[in-house]
Amino acid sequence: MSALDAVLSARALMAAPTPLKGDCGRLCGGACCAGDAQTGMLLFPGEERLYARCAFARVVPARFSLGGAPGRLLVCQGRCPREERPLACRFFPLFLRFTPDGGTRVMLDRRSTGVCPLAGYGMEALAPGFVQAAREAYDKLLGDTECRAFLAGLDEEFGF
Ligand code: SF4
């Protein structure tokens, strides 16, 4: 199984679940999609290949590497076909933290504070099916060496 296979499995698990049962974008006008030309969503290992010919976004190099591999960002125009959104968008506002005992824990992404109105209400505000699907998707990624190193790098860089 390649890193991209693991990413595709995780994307499939996160294709339908949403942070709330309804459309949470109505609460905030889709705030997490309102970046600018300088911001983008971090792509998982191999995921950039899915956007080699993309009408709604472009891939740009990040100024840092994660898990020993150069980071890549998908910079979009604020709208996309839902079935084509990258994995980072599917996980938002969740994040995977590594714990001292070698385990992992799904938590709110601290970067979502100030962007996502759900962040102020804690994990309890999120749909349980969304959190469960994220746990399963992260487990798929953790089963791949490259993706695991990427997630560990992400935690080192952006965890708290
Ligand atoms: S910012 Fe939060 S509430 Fe708004 S669309 Fe994104 S995930 Fe949903």
Ligand code: SF4
């Ligand atoms: S890729 Fe799609 S879901 Fe992700 S930020 Fe851009 S418009 Fe939003």
